[in-house]
Amino acid sequence: MRPMKFSFQASRATRPVADRPQGFRVARLWRHEGAASTEVSHLIDRTYDYASLRELRWHLADRFAGPVADLALDRV
Numbered sequence: 001m002r003p004m005k006f007s008f009q010a011s012r013a014t015r016p017v018a019d020r021p022q023g024f025r026v027a028r029l030w031r032h033e034g035a036a037s038t039e040v041s042h043l044i045d046r047t048y049d050y051a052s053l054r055e056l057r058w059h060l061a062d063r064f065a066g067p068v069a070d071l072a073l074d075r076v
Helices: 053-063
Strands: 004-012 024-033 036-039 071-075
Antiparallel strands (some): 024 036
């Protein structure tokens, strides 16, 4: 299987949780295949407050049915 490559634009979470630092939401998400990029923001819940990049990687691996180790993620 080829690695899945994603990039995302973040926005701040709306409500900080008392027992953890301020998280973030995904404002826009792109999947990259070769030289082509496709916006796939509509395929995830953009109202979810992520606590970390690791959590987002796990979520994307689950959503796109691929192993976490094969997923590359960059913040734009």
